[in-house]
Amino acid sequence: MKRSILLATAARYLMPLMLIFSVFLLLRGHNEIGGGFVGGLVAASAxxxxxxxxxxxxxxxxxxxxxxxxxxxxxxAALTSGLLPVLTGRPFLTGLWLKTPLPVIGKVGTPLLFDTGVYFVVVGVVMWILLSLAEEEAK
Amino acid sequence: MLTSQLTWLVLTLAGGVLFAAFAPLLRRRAERLAAPLLALLPLAVFVQLLAALPAVQMGETAQARFDWVPALGLSLTFTLDGLGLAMGLLIAGIGALVILYGGAYLHGHPSLGRFYAVVLLFMTAMLGIALSGNALLLFVFWELTSITSFLLIGFEHERPGARAAAWQALLVTGGGGLALMAGFALLAVITGSFEMNVWAARAAEIAVHPLAPAAFLLILGGAATKSAQFPFHFWLPNAMEAPTPVSAYLHSATMVKAGVFLLARLFPVLGGLPLWTPALTTLGLLTLVGASLLALAQTDLKRLLAYTTVSALGMLVFLLGLGTPLALKTAALFLVTHALYKGALFLSAGSVDHGTGTRDIARLGGIGRAMPFTAAAAGLAALSMAGLPPLLGFIAKELVYETTLEAAAPLLLTGLTLVANAATVVVAVWVGWRPFWGRPGDDHLHPHEGTPGLWGPPLLLALLGLALGLFPALTGDGLIAPMTAAIVGQSVKVKLALWHGLTPMLGLSALTLLLGVGLAALRRVVQPRIAAFWRALAPLGPANLYHRFVHGLLSLASWQTAVLQNGYLRVYALVIVLTTAALAGLTIVLKDVTLTLSPWQPPRFYDFILVGVILTAAFLVTRSRSRVATIALLGSIGFSIAVIFLLYSAPDLAMVQFAIETLTVILFVLVLYKLPKFSRLSSTPTRIADVFFALTGGLLMTLIMLLVSRHASDASAAAYYAANSLSQANGRNIVNVILVDFRGLDTLGEITVLAIAAIGVFSLIRLGGKPGRKQRAVPKGGRTK
Amino acid sequence: MTWLLAIAAGVLFAAGIYMILRRSLVKILVGLALLSYAVNLLLFNSAPLIPARPPLIPLGSSAPPEVYADPVPQALILTAIVISFGVTAFAVVLMRQVYGTLGTDDLNEMRCTDIPCKEVEIASEEEQMEEPL
Structure with a gap:
């Protein structure tokens, strides 16, 4: 595959920005538009x-x-977020929240851990599929 | 007292299952000790049952109940009464002997451990039948005996014959099991319970219920298949493929008695039906006489015994069918008698096979000197079978004649019974006398007596038949009376004696013997004729019908598989589409005749643009011949949908759709040149037909959507999530809260599916070998058809 | 718009069905993609279409405003979109591999990979049993 210098240069700078954006999407997803799925897809695209x-x-x-x-x-991570409440005697996947919000991130609870799990699964799955194919292609 | 004994018994049984699981291990560790150690379990059960006998003789019964699935009416109800106790004694006692015998008979066999395990499992299941008080529980044990029987008939599964016989037995008894279950279900419909004592208490109500005959016939079907009644008898002789200890235990002494046992158990429930006596006596007599005459055609020791087992089962069903107190008493006694002598004879036959290498009575003769103990066991058991005093068999036969003479049609019934009994005497001579003391047939047999494990158990069983016969009063009061009482449902007196004076029964006994011995001596004349007669009849026989039926069923199965599973993806897809269209369309027409669709609202102008793009792209994509153009068209559909999401309040969806479209394009670009070019393969008529099918499907979906969105006002789920999103889940983005909190379990499932898809893709790439290597799916020229 | 979307989804269904009825491998892939678009639209259209009212709870209030889009179909579609990517990827790679291995893209030539094309002898063991009556 021929490489475009323009695209390569742009990618070098875009990629970190998009990754940061994806984390931003993940963290604010519980209150604003975003979430683990979107965040993960944006990160994978980057x-x-x-x-x-x-x-x-x-x-x-x-x-x-x-x-x-x-x-x-x-x-x-997703499974852990579900099992944590079980340890405290509540049903599987019950949301548990810290009383005080953390700076930057905001309120922290097991749903955030769950969403992070979703984020990583999505990034992992897309990367695994596409990277395997790309490497196969490059052979 | 008795109840606690029963509870202990049940616990012993539950332990037995665990015990069985360790049998193969035990056998590997301690070959010699395994059999005696494992025999301890049946022995323990036997002793416990003996300990309970005095209380049962006093007329006590016990019930122990553990709830299992109360909602289904399934509770583990165990009952101990005279009938169950006597069955249990036979099962446990003969079980212990069979384990010991099996250890000697299969000594050194690589699968001996499996034999122990399955036999113990069978014994537990069979005791379960004997002790069940709940019909569903009984059914579970019933099926378990069918399965263990299947495993034991197919014990030497390397032989095709054994596999086929095992399969046949499973199909016949399993099919009967289904009928049985249906019959039980009908009785539960009538009475609202699966408890058999409830059934017995409400017998009068059942007798007049219109469903009762159906229930009775279904249960009879189950009992007849299990107890090898005509026309289902053919599986039992074939089951002789099993190792001989199995034949002795399952296929003569215990399992095949399960059907008879069930009929006796349900006599208080169904005995009052007008159908009972005609159905059972006809079935029993047909089986009794038919099987006796079939037995005469056999030359194999085990098959001779198998057919006489069938005829004995017929006798039992016949007696139960008569249903008089005398007949029931006779049935109880005959059941015990037959188990003892037939078990002994089977085990002796196994010893003969083991000592000479053949079971063919034409080749066997004069081996009694070399195998004295086996000869004694077989001889004693054969005397009981032939009905000579002072053995138990004599008393049983006297009682049989007494019963038939008192029955409604004494001449006919006595005559038929006489024929069957004479045939039984013939077989007794052929099996118990001829091989040991008859003219030597084959000089190359080199008979030798086996280890005590091979002759001890049959000798013990045969001696037991003698002992019980010598003390008839004890047998009658101690065992037969409680049994009969349990069948009849009230206490009865049973007086057994060896000598009644010069009665008609004694005369009939003598006549039977005379006929039997005379015929037995003429074996070379009699046997070939009878065999030829049955061979001529064979095409009409039930076994042949069964073969045709099974063959037809298999042909039907492969035919319909070839039709439905024809290998053309498009046919499968078409079937699905058309079925959906037909079912959904029919429902719409039937349920929603008015067809009020959702109201038309004038769309905005950019709606037209977006939908216009989608429609154009969808049309073009079906005509496209270029891969790049197709990807672009698909992408334009995806992006248009993303914009629709954005416009109609779904920003999350829009972002996901945009991201996925991007990634999908990357995906296609990566594999594009590994995919084949678009080729036009279908003919024009096919394409036109497909357009028609596709439009039908599309139109239906449009219609459904318009009907569905009319009802969309119900948004209680949405209202619930909206009201609780912030207060319970600390989130303002309701969509995301649904995903990670309210329906978190679903999402967990979905990301798992994603992970599985990725694993699938990865393994496909890894396992695929070298892609691009061409290899034709079919040889050249095979393309046209 | 409900009508327009219903028609669009119907056409996508029709196009998708038409494509999966083809004999060429790649076309079936396209058909799958079209069907997943169609299903997403069907789900989306099952709730009233409300412009510019996403199901978000504004800061300072504890419930969304009076009128808001139904979040339930949105949650369903969101995961469906992501899953359909996984399915498409799997199908694409599967077909690439099938094409690479078999060397044909005609489904009719792949029949024998799904069903036994030779006649299979049935019930041969039945005959080996002794014939009793």
């Missing part, structure tokens, strides 16, 4: 933009962990 503009291999070196690890972590 990473794939980088992967296509520069190269899948470059994206792979950039990623600190394997995408499938993200999937596992995400599922684990």
């Amino acid at each position: 990473l794939m933009l980088y992967g296509i503009a520069i190269s899948p291999a470059a994206l792979r070196t950039l990623l600190p962990v394997e995408p499938r690890l993200l999937v596992g972590l995400g599922l684990l």
Whole structure:
């Protein structure tokens, strides 16, 4: 695949911005437009933009962990958020909230952990699928 | 007192199941000790039952009840009465002997552990039948015996014959089990309970209910298949594929008695039906006489015994059908007698097979000197079978003649019984005398006596038949009276004796013996003729009908699979689309004749633009021949939908749709050149027909949407979420709150599905080998058809 | 707009059904994509369409304003969109692999991958049993 210098340069700067935006979407998703699904998709798009503009291999070196690890972590986070209330004797997946809101993030509770899990699963799944295909293509 | 004994018994049984699970392990660890150790379980049950006998003789019964699924009327009700106790003694006693015998008979067999486990499981299930007080519980145990029987007939599953016989037995008894269940359900409909004592208490009500005959016939179907009554008898001789200890235990002494036991158990419930006597006596007599004559055609020891087992079962059903106190008493005695002598004879036959390598009576002869203990066991049991004093069989046969002589049509019934009994005597001679003391047939047999495990159990059973016969009064009062009392439902006196004086019964007994021994001596003349007669009749027999039925069923199955599962995806899709269209369309027409659609509101101008884009793209996409154009068209549909989401208050959806469209385009770009080009494969008529089907489906969906949105005013779910979103879930974005909190479990499921899809994609890429390597699906030239 | 969307979804259904009835692999893929669009529109159209009133609770109040769009179909569609991506990806890769392995994109030539094309002998064991009466 021929690379466009313009796209590659843009991707270098766009990618971090989009990632930050995706985290922003995730955190405010409970009160405003956004959420784990959208955040995860935006993050995945950002990473794939980088992967296509520069190269899948470059994206792979950039990623600190394997995408499938993200999937596992995400599922684990979602499951943990469901099991935490069970430990306190409430039904599975009951929302538990800290009394005092944290700075920047706002109110923190198990639904946020759940949403983070969704975020990671979505990023992981999309990256896993597309990166595997891109690497297959690059062979 | 008795109740606590029953509870302990049930606990022992529950332990038995666990015990069974460890049998293979035990066998691997301690080959020699396994059989005696495992026999302790049936022995424990046997002792417990014996301990309960005095109380039961006094007329006590016990019930222990544990609720299981009260909503379904299913409770674990166990009852202990004379009938269940006597059955239990047979099951546990013979069970212990069979475990010991099996250890010797299958010594060194690689699957001996499996044999122990399944036999113990069977024993537990069979005791469950004997002790169940709840019909559903009984049914569960009933089916469990069918399954263990299947496993044991197919014990040597390497042989096709064993597999086929196991399958046949399972189909016949399993089919009967279904009928039985239906019959139980009908009785529950009538009485509102599955408890059998409730049924008995309301027998008068059941007898006049219009559903009662159907319930009775269904239950009779279940009992007749299990107890191998005509025309379902053919599975039992085939079940002789099982190892001999199994044949002795399941297919003569206990399991096949389950049907008879059930009829006896339900005699207080259904015995009053006008259908009872004609149905059971006809069925019983047909089986009795038919099977006796079939037995004469056999040359294999086990098959000889199998057919006489069928005839004995016919006798039991016949006696139960007569239903007089005398007949019921006779049935009770005959059940015990038959279990003892037939068990002993089967085990001896196994020993003969083990010691000589054959079961063919034409080849066997004069082996008694080499196998004295087996010969003694078989001889003693055969004497009981033939009905000679002072064995139990003699008393039973006298009682049978007494019953038939007192019955409604004494001449006919006595005559038929005489024929069957004479045939039984013939088989007794062929099985118990001829192989041991008859003219030597084959010089190459080298008979030798096996280990005590091989001759001890049959000898014990045969001696028991002698002992019970020597003390008839004790047998009558101690065992048969409580049994009969449980069947009749009130206490009865049973006086048994060896000598009644010179009665007609004694004369008939003598005649039976004379006929039997005479015929037995003429084996070479008699047997081939009878065999030829049955062979000529075979095409009309139920076994042949069964084969045709099964074959037809399988052909039908493969035919309809070939039609439905024809391998054309488009046919499957078409069936789904048309079925949906037909069902949904029919419902709309039937339920909603007025067809009030949602009101027309003038759309805004950009609505026209967006929908216009979607319609154009959808049309063009069906005509497109270019892959790139198709992706672009799909993308334009997706983006238009995203804008619609945005305009109509779904910003979250719009963002997700935009992101997904982007990623989908990336996905397609990545695989585009690995996908085939668009090719036009269907003919024009097909395409025109498909356009028609597609438009039908689309029109229906439009119609449904217009009908649905008319009812959309019901938004109670939305109102609930809106009211509780902030107060309960601390969130202002209601959509997101639904996703991560209210319906969090659904979302958890969905992200799991996503993860699975990713795993699927990854494995496909990994497992796919080298993509692009061409390999034709069908050889060249196979393309046309 | 309800009418227009119903017609649009109906046309998408029709186009999707038409495409999955084709014999060519890629067209079935397109059909699946069209059907998932159609289903999303169907869900979206099952609640009243209300412009510019997203189901959000404004700051300082504890409930959404009087008129707001139904959040339930939105939640359903949101996950459906994401899942359909997973399904599409799986289908695309599956078809790529099928095409690579079998070398054909004609579904009619793939029949024998789904059903046994040779006649299978049934009930051969039945005959091996002794024939009793």
